[in-house]
Amino acid sequence: MKKKIYSLLIAGGLASPSVAQFAFPVNIDTAWSVKTIWMPKSPLKSQTIFVGGQDIVQTTATYTSPAGSTVAKQWHDYIGFVKDNSTSGDLGWAVVNHEMVSADPKIGDGGGMTMFKLKKNTNSDTLSVVTQTLTDGRAGKFFNVDFVNTVGETGMNCGGITTPSGRMWTAEEWMQTSNAAIFSGGSGFKDTSNFIIGTTTPAGFPGFNGKSIKRYLNLNWMVEINPLTAKAVRKQYNWGRAGWEGGVAMADNKTVYLFEDGAPGIFAKFVATTANDYTSGQLYVYKHDAPTFWIPIENNFDTLAILNKVAVRRGASMFNRLEWGAQSNGKIYITETGRDVQTYNTGNNVNGKISPTLVQGYKTRYLIKNSVVFPGTDAAAADSVRAGKFFDYYGRVNEFDPATNIIRSYIEGGPLSASANSQSTTAYPPIHFSNPDGLDFMTIGTKTYMIIQEDLNGVNWNRMPAGYPNTNCETYLLDMSIASPTYSNLIRITACPPGAEITGATMISSNVMLLNSQHPSSSNTFPYNNSLTYAISGFNNMFTSNGELIKDTMSESFNVYPNPTSREINLNKEMDAAIYNISGQRLKVVRDTKTINVSDLTPGIYFIQNTEGKSVKFIVE
Amino acid sequence: MKSKIYIIAFTFISILFFYSFSFIKKSALEKVTEHYILRNTNFKNAITQFNQKVKDLPFTKENIKIIRLEYFKLRTSFKKWEYLSEFIDPGFVKEYINGAPLQKIEANSFGPNIIEPKGLQVIDELLFSEDVLQSKESIILALNDMTRVLDDQTLLKIYDRDVFIAARQGLVRLYTLGVTGFDTPGSLNGLVDSKHVIEAMAEDIPNYLTQLKNKTLSDSTNILLQKTLSYLSLHQNFEKFDRLEFLMNYINPLYKNLYEVHIQFGFELPEEIMSKTQPVNYASTNMFDANFLKTIYYNRIPKDFNNNQTVELGRQLFYDPIFSKNNQRSCASCHNPNKGFTDQLPTSVAFGEKGFLKRNAQTLINAIYSEKYFHDLRAKSFEDQTEHVITSAEEFNTTTTEILEKMNTSKTYQNLFNKTFKNSDSSIQFKYIQFALSAYVSSLQGLNSAFDKYVRGESKTISKSVKNGYNLFMGKAACGTCHYAPIFNGTVPPYFKESESEVLGVAKNPYSKKQTLDDDEGRGNSLLKERVEFYKYSFKTPTVRNIEYSYPYMHNGAYKTLEDVMEFYNKGGGKGLKIDVPTQTLGDDKLNLSKSEISDVILFMKSLTDTIKLTGKPNNLPKFENNEILNSRKIGGVY
Known part of the structure; x- marks a missing residue:
């Protein structure tokens, strides 16, 4: 040997x-x-907190079921977190969105949310779920957020918004178009009778009360919930109905930005008349090439119910699937996840006619990437789409400046670019950044890091190395002090379950991150095959006290050194x-x-x- | 071809198998890489040329001949390109180059966005259809993106191991999707195609063989490649092609040899380059080995618990009626081990004996080899499906919490779970029930049938009818284009990661004078995200293994005998029988199978029966210390 x-x-x-x-x-x-x-x-230490399909939630009396308990729904997405500022010593309330759509006689049909309260062990970063008794008498650890008896069911719950003062909205991106679709042969919504606004408690919505609408039209609105009582408050009809995925609420307690997961997807803004009262104000959709940047939308239910169509008609900017947003240093950052399919066949028929939404989409992208308005005609933009220049499987993170209303690409996915001739082969890149979805920030010392979570749209286009047919979504950190960052500046945190979409990452205390591993479609073993909410702690060991990433020292004679954080x-x-x-x-x-x-x-x-x-x-x- | 190989053989001299002096001469990998790049260029050029012909020539009878000739040239370059390129980026090939000619839903999208099929299979179907003269624009549309996406694609570097992994995967693809006619639904060009796939391998692999120390292995592999090529040159009649002989004398031996060559070189194996278990067991050297697929890929049981102890606990749970509200029904009620794990009823008896369920109970033997479960594919894992049965008012009519409350009153049960799952928390948790049941069903592997043994060479004879039946199944009768070998279910090779469903147009009552479509909308009326027109009346493709026991047939159990089922297919499914089926995915052409051919196919399917050692019942069920009524519950349930 x-x-x-x-x-x-x-x-x-x-x-x-x-x-x-x-x-x-x-x-x-x-x-x-x-x-x-x-x-x-x-x-970094990880701790499983909440497992969908396994943990038991406390339910209110719903449909004909009495109050009781049942197994939580699955597919965790957004996590809203509200700090407990009282003297209880608890950290705060976490609410997890369930993106799963299923009929459930106790939780309610459609989507759902689960609330729980967390406490941090004083001597370590270990978390525990606190036993609570809510105002409606429900007692236990996990609570179903009641939509059925308050505002009507949701279709599914994906992204969300938490305001600095602790108010919370949930979004439902999967756009519904008929009662038959939501009935889903009985496995979706059993009740498809008309929904009458204002007949539930708390009372409906000013201006729209008493209006009878088709059941599916009561879906796809942002929905405010009260995390403390685990009950929904109202559907935010005046923000418009669209495939909303997420949003950002500003500290003025008046302005909210909203992002639509669609292709075309719109970017909207709501400004309340009075601080903290979001039931009256003005809704706008973004148009990068309009002098005022924002097109006002009238507060008319029928208009609001088809907001996307109205926006398209009025020439709004068109994005390629907006996902989540977060704010840092006065700017709004929004993930635009990208899409494989659209470029080639959708809206592009044999005679070469390109749909107007793609033309507007191309022009929007041109501005985002080049910081100048597309100089050509619509016909020239259509030619570019036809030539495959709208192809967008990587996606990006955009930066929007509320002061100037200018939007630009902050970091582009990459790096495998189209090669003009395939006369050589390329080794698989060490960092391959594509399809950003979840987004948040964390501050360590004086440094701020963007937390970017991928949700791969597929495994083609070399999104995975040869022979790896499963997706592997990664979570990256990006140092915000880097000017003009590229994918090569990303720091990979690999302490995440493989195969699943990692989403919902949010810092709930200086050293603890709460995150979700959602709908893992691949063949992970338990618990990583279930949707899972878990915590990662120990970031203080990864950074110096002023927030610099600790560089590993290289062992002298052999050029090999370990990185214990990323394993x-x-x-x-x-x-x-x-x-x-x-x-x-x-x-x-x-x-x-x-x-x-x-x-x-x-x-x-x-x-x-x-x-x-x-x-x-x-x-x- | 032969002369070329000899030249390579003599120019390559090296001392150590992993090392060549070649500062001047190229390594095997460099040669293969050159082929890989060249084939990419050739394929792109062929698409351009075909595209030009389609655009330039009016679609007349005469011109169609020219266009078809150009198309076959395109296929040649495609098939030579396929085995390495599809291994490198399978998603890309599926999406743009050679995906099934069926609509599908965009993955991971924001709404039920339907993707129209594109690529070669669509073109193949159009170019050989009766309406070919009207299909110019559709073909242009299907071609639209192919050159562009190939231009956009970055060619990733390949490594030595990739050549072998890709070639073995290529053999499985060629055998299951090529020679069956699957990916040439119009031209049935699968045999010519297969020759081109092997040609590419025969250009690449010998570069390695010349460096192999083991001359016997090197020679036999070389000879096998050449013999396979000449076999395919001599046998080009789609209906007469002996697919069994081809499997046993060419594909399987080549599959085995390539593994041995891979091992001899010491190149890294798939499990050394990826941490996740894959469905295909790379070390298996025969497509019909009982361990060709790994059950641990399909179930979700943590490694520590994937053992016999968990299987045994699962067996007890399977027979325990504690799972039903009335403590009278167990899993075995509808999946009776003595009836091939079915109940041999059209549809199963409902809870409380109040009528019947909507659908037929499927066999559990080999059921684990699926991506999704139930006739409508609504459960994403075997573990997930347990809850559906438990909470269904017509089945167990209870809840997981109710079951846990009941079971946790038994110390014996708790001890059993604690022992199996090394659990410190003494109460039983639902996930452990899921693991145990899943482990038990994963153990129900019936892959040692008479036919399997014959293919593996463990038995020397099998009847002429069975042989003929298999060849029909995989060829003329087109069964094998949906019931894929070797499990003969809808789990798609060569990756075995995706379960398919099909719209067959199954009749409500096949014995009535005027047949009508069964009104169960299946997959199209199940998951909210799959509620699209083309999934209506679509049902999972089940395994045909143990079909001898799993009568009556189809999702509604309306077909009493295999002869009736074969008759249905022979006439072109629902559409062929003039039933109004909106989006039938089964070809509606008549198969033209004779009575004796049908009888041979049935005999072949019956040769796949294997229930040996799978039907063992527990002798007793765990005791409830404080509940005499529960202690009197019957093993397997009352009904």
Whole structure:
């Protein structure tokens, strides 16, 4: 065995790396390694808080079911969090949106939300769910937010808004178009009778009370909820009905920005007349090429009910699936997740006629990416769409400045770009940033980091390396002090379950992040196959006290160093390497990479060998 | 072709298998990479040329011949491109190049957005349809994006291991989707196609074989590649092609040899480059091995609990009527192990014996090999489906909380769960019930039938009728284009990650004079996100293994015998029988199977029966210390 390694060494030393690919031996003699490095335990700790489909929620009397309890719905998306400023010592109330649509005689048909209160252990960052008794008498740990008896069911619950003062709205992006669709053969909404605004408690909505509407028209509004009582307050009819995914509320307690997940998707603004009263005010949709930037929308129910269509007709800016937003330093950041399909066939018929929404979409994008209004005619914009220039599988994060009303791309997805001729091959990039969805910020010391969460739209277009047919959504941190950031500035936090959409990340205390792993469609094992709300803590160990990311020190003689946070081993340059277990059996081979993910290795002794045949012992704690 | 290989063989001399001196000469991988790039260019050029012909020529009878010729050239370059490129980016090929010619819903979208099919399968169908003269614009539309997307695609670097993983995957694809005619619904060009796939492999693999120390393996692999090519050259009649012989003498041996070559080189294996378990067991060397697919991919049980102890607990739960509100029904009530885990009723008896359910109970043997469960594919995992049965008023008519309350009054049960799941929390949790039931159903693998054993060479003979039946199943009768080998269900090869459903146009009563469509809308009336026109009347494609036991047939159990089912397909499904079916996905052409051919297909399907060692019942059920009534509950339930 030893002999083989020596011969291998010589051969490896002679081979030109561009010519021969190094085959790592299946077994090595482990007595051979001398250097040892340590992979300490991750400074980040994760803790499962709430599992959809498993944890029990307390329910109100709904339909014909008496108040009681049942299993929570699934598919966690947004997390709203309101701090408890009282003397209770508890951290605050968290509310999780369920994107799952299902009939449920106790929770209510359609979507849903679950509320729970968290307490932080004083000596550590461990969380516990507090047992509560609500004003309506429900007692327990998890509570279903009552929509049925308050404002009528929701279609599904995806993104949301929490104001600085603790008010909360939930959004329902899946646009409904008929009662038959929401009835869904009985598995969706059992009750498809007309809904009359204002007949539920608390009383409906000023100006629209008594109006009888088709049941499906009562869906796709932003809905205000009271997290403390676990009851909905009102459907926000005056903000318009659209495929809303998320929004941002400003500190003036008057202005709210809203983002639509659609293609075309609109960007809207509501300004309340009086602070803290969102039931009266003015709604606008954004139009980048209008002098005032904002087109006012009249407060008329029939107009509001088809807001997207009205906006399209009035030439509003068209986005390619807006998702979540968050604010930092006076600016609003909005994820635009991108879409594969639209470019080629949708709205683009054989005769080459391009739909006006795509033309407007192309012009909007042109402004976002180039910071100037598209100089050409609509026909020229249509030609660009036809030539495939609207193709957008990467997406981006946009920045909107409320002071100037200007929107621009803040960071673009990347990096694999279309190659003019395919005469060569490219190694898979270490960072491949696509389809951003969830968005938030965290501040450590004096530094602010954007938290970006991917939700891959597919695995094609090299979104995954060769042979990896499952999506792997990643969460990135971006240092906001970097001017003109690109994907290469992203810091990957890999402490997330694989395969699922990571969403809802929100800091609930200086050192604790709450996040969701939602509708994992791939084959993860329990609990990562369920929608899951969990906490990550220990960020203070990842950064210096003033917020600088702690750089790992490189071990001297061997250019290998561990990154305990991301559970990766870093190499000093891009190379091929293999990992062996203590018996010398090969476990893993990586190619053309600077990092080796070792998050799946159980604690123990391992060996890493590079292409020069050198090996180093490393210990996972 | 042969001469070329010999030249390569002699120019490549190396001392160590992983190392070549080639500062001047190219490595095997470099050669393959050159082919990979060249094939991409050739494919793009062929699309451009075909596109030009389609655009330039008026669609007349004479011109169609020219266009078809150009199309076959395009297919040649496509099939040579396919095995490596589809491995590198399978989603891309599915989306733009060679996806099924059916509408689908955009994944991960903001609404039920329907994507129109595009790519080669659409073109194939149009170009060989009766309406070909009117299909110019549709073909242009289907071609619209292909060149552009190929231009936009970045060619990712390939590695030695990729060549072997991709080639083996390519063999499974070729056998299940190529020679069956699946991806050439119009031209049935699958056999010519297959030859081109093997040609590409025969250009690539020998570059490695010359460096292999094991000359016997090197030679036999080379010979196999050449023999497969000549077999495909000599046998090009779609109906007569002996798919069994091709499997046993060419595909399986090649599949095995490529694995051995991969191992000999010591190139990394799939599990060393990705941490997630994949459905196909790479180490399996025969498509009909009992372990060809891994059940641990399909179930969601944590590694620590995927063991026999969990299976045994699951077996007890399966037979325990504690799961129903009245403690009289168990899983075995409708999935009776003595009846192939079905109840052999058209539709199952409802709770309280008040009538019947809407749909037929499916067999549980080999049921785990699915992406989604139930006839309407509404459950995303086997674990998820338990809750549907428990809460359905017509089935167990109870709730998970009610079951847990009941079960947690039994110390014996709690101890059993604690022992199995090493659980410190002494109360039983629902997830553990799901794991146990899922482990038990995962253990119901019936893949050692007479036919499997014959294919694996474990038995030497099988009747001529069965052989003929298999060849019809995989060829003329087109069964194998939906019931994919080797499980013969709707889990799509070569990835085995996606479950399909089909609109067949099943009759409400096939024995009535005027047949009408069964009014169950299936998948189109189930999940809110799948409520689209083309999923109406669509049902999951079940396995045909153990079909001998799983009568009566179809989702409504309306078809009493296999002869009746075969007759239905032979006439072109619902549409062929003049039933009004809005979006039938089954071809409505007559299959023209003779009586004896039908009988052979049935005999083949019966040769797939295997229930051995799967029907063991527990001797007793866990005791309830304080509840005598529950202790008298019957193993397997009362009805």
